[in-house]
Amino acid sequence: QVQLVESGGGVVQPGGSLRLSCAASGFIFNSYGMHWVRQAPGKGLDWVSFIRFDGTNYYYADSVKGRFTISRDNSRNTLYLQMNSLRAEDTAVYFCAKAMTAVTTSTSFDYWGQGTLVTVSS
């Protein structure tokens, strides 16, 4: 069965950095685009970033552009999110999610990880 397991969250000071990982199993990882979605405490869902199945194209929400970098290692079935210049408003649970279909970006998210909490505080 499909499993997505995030790690790397924690407490970091404003201006600091963190690298999140998402280990994938149960599907052909190198055939699907992957997303990061975050959820601030008590708030709704906020899409963060997407990377194509082969890593050749990626997109970011305006709120993280220039600070976050998405990448993937298809040999390790792992998705990453490098987060730099962190701000208090980046505090959230970060979920990785699998794109439903392989061939297009216009697709829903069919599997989600349990999430990892990032807290930006001094």
Add this chain to the structure above:
Amino acid sequence: DIVMTQSPDSLAVSLGERATINCKSSQSVLYSSNNKNYLAWYQQKPGQPPKLLIDWASTRGSGVPDRFSGSGSGTDFTLTISSLQAEDVAVYYCQQYFGTPGWTFGQGTKVEI
């Protein structure tokens, strides 16, 4: 970006009664070439990640009970739970995947007993 607006923000429904959640997009998410609405619904129970319930506005996901149904087209959509069960207590989100990149969610609707 396409803005998704849900209503109501919360609702309380008796067990066995119908729950209806609305979702409106700031522009059409209907792709005329294939006549598909690029609209999904997710369910998020407390302490859990979201779960895909419905995509293409009305196609139930694998294993989703048939008391959940989606309808609508263009800019106006509805999620209906025909007979609310205790396990349906959750926050429900609509999402558009038409205007990509830029996948956007509604603010969520909390369903309580």
